[in-house]
Amino acid sequence: MSAAARCHIVSSIERIKQQSRAIIGPHTKPDDVKGLTQTLTTLVPLALLWWVAVLCAGASRWLTAAPILLLSLFLLRVFALMHDCGHRCLFRDRRLNRAIGFLLGVLSGMPQYVWSKHHDYHHSHNGNWERYRGPYGTLSVDEYAAMTGAQRRMYRHKCSIIGAPIAGFIYLIFNPRFTWMKGSLGLVIHMAARKWAQPRVSLREHAASFETRLWKSPKEHWHMFWNNVVLLGAWILMSWALGTALFFSIYLISLSIAGGAGIILFTVQHNFEHSYASDSQRWDHTAGAIKGTSFLILPRWLNWFTANIGYHHIHHLSARIPNYCLAACHRESQHLFPDVTRVKLSQVHGALKHILWDARAQRIISVAEYRQQVLEGRYVPTTGGGSSDS
Numbered sequence: 001m002s003a004a005a006r007c008h009i010v011s012s013i014e015r016i017k018q019q020s021r022a023i024i025g026p027h028t029k030p031d032d033v034k035g036l037t038q039t040l041t042t043l044v045p046l047a048l049l050w051w052v053a054v055l056c057a058g059a060s061r062w063l064t065a066a067p068i069l070l071l072s073l074f075l076l077r078v079f080a081l082m083h084d085c086g087h088r089c090l091f092r093d094r095r096l097n098r099a100i101g102f103l104l105g106v107l108s109g110m111p112q113y114v115w116s117k118h119h120d121y122h123h124s125h126n127g128n129w130e131r132y133r134g135p136y137g138t139l140s141v142d143e144y145a146a147m148t149g150a151q152r153r154m155y156r157h158k159c160s161i162i163g164a165p166i167a168g169f170i171y172l173i174f175n176p177r178f179t180w181m182k183g184s185l186g187l188v189i190h191m192a193a194r195k196w197a198q199p200r201v202s203l204r205e206h207a208a209s210f211e212t213r214l215w216k217s218p219k220e221h222w223h224m225f226w227n228n229v230v231l232l233g234a235w236i237l238m239s240w241a242l243g244t245a246l247f248f249s250i251y252l253i254s255l256s257i258a259g260g261a262g263i264i265l266f267t268v269q270h271n272f273e274h275s276y277a278s279d280s281q282r283w284d285h286t287a288g289a290i291k292g293t294s295f296l297i298l299p300r301w302l303n304w305f306t307a308n309i310g311y312h313h314i315h316h317l318s319a320r321i322p323n324y325c326l327a328a329c330h331r332e333s334q335h336l337f338p339d340v341t342r343v344k345l346s347q348v349h350g351a352l353k354h355i356l357w358d359a360r361a362q363r364i365i366s367v368a369e370y371r372q373q374v375l376e377g378r379y380v381p382t383t384g385g386g387s388s389d390s
Helices: 003-018 020-027 032-059 061-086 094-108 112-125 141-145 149-158 164-197 203-208 218-242 244-268 285-291 300-305 312-317 323-336 345-351 367-375
Strands: 295-297 342-344 356-358 363-365
Touching: 003 020, 003 285, 003 323, 020 312, 020 323, 032 061, 032 094, 032 244, 032 323, 061 094, 061 112, 061 244, 061 300, 061 323, 094 112, 094 218, 112 218, 141 356, 141 367, 164 203, 164 218, 164 244, 218 244, 244 345, 285 312, 295 312, 295 345, 312 323, 342 345, 356 367
Parallel strands: 295 342
Antiparallel strands: 356 363
């Protein structure tokens, strides 16, 4: 990159910093009516699609394919609206954000409050790849070089479109249940052991002394508890009403596809050719939003299902902007965003190939570019790993 180009980018980012209040301010006012309208136009069709899927299954299992795909799209929207509730911007009323966020979290399989805390961490460090590396845990080139051939192949498959539904299943269905059960079992064992050693101390005090990386506060623990209790109760009720095999075949497939689609969308909004990927020392929040976040250009119908999350550069300038204000904010200030990378739907597959962090160049690169560096002798592993790739 030429010095002139670097100066242009710096000046562009500086202009955005100087005008950030004018860019963001008019669009950070949530509207309860719009929020409720979005919620109802998502949940009512979701319920109807379940009814249609069950009717289709009664005639032929193959007929359920269409309603399952539509269910996946609406579940993707459920997660997107839950995301806004986590940022406390879908509604003006905080109680509505909490209540609707909890409901949407149950429907998407994710403890919303706990997830929102982790997601806030992403926003606080976006573009700082020493601190946050996305849902796939993007590897540095040194980490990739240290892997065996089999490990590299597994990593590439994990980050592919084909592997996305499996990642969606793990992310939305398996992990939230497993971490809750693992943490709860650890809590019970801790309380029993401490009670045996100190019988005069109350169980509440013993519970308060329990530490785990699975939750960071009693509030997070109880949110995980109630999310899983309500969800497991819904599983039992739906299995009783529809039959276990029918319910879980529709549920697992639709939610796994939705989760995989969500992970792909999130990934290409931060992993694309030479996207900004700084270390802690040189990191800049605005640069992360402008150079480390893409503008995903989607068809209008897909923008609706994803709640405008394609305007991700705007979302990272301020997470307080509701999804229904993102497009307007972009249109009004688009002259300030010439350096935001545009990614079309047809380019998503190519963007997913950029899955390595080049810490030396402070950018994201593809495996093919890494291989070229090795062939040309421009890259020498520093971790003792081999340089051959397969």
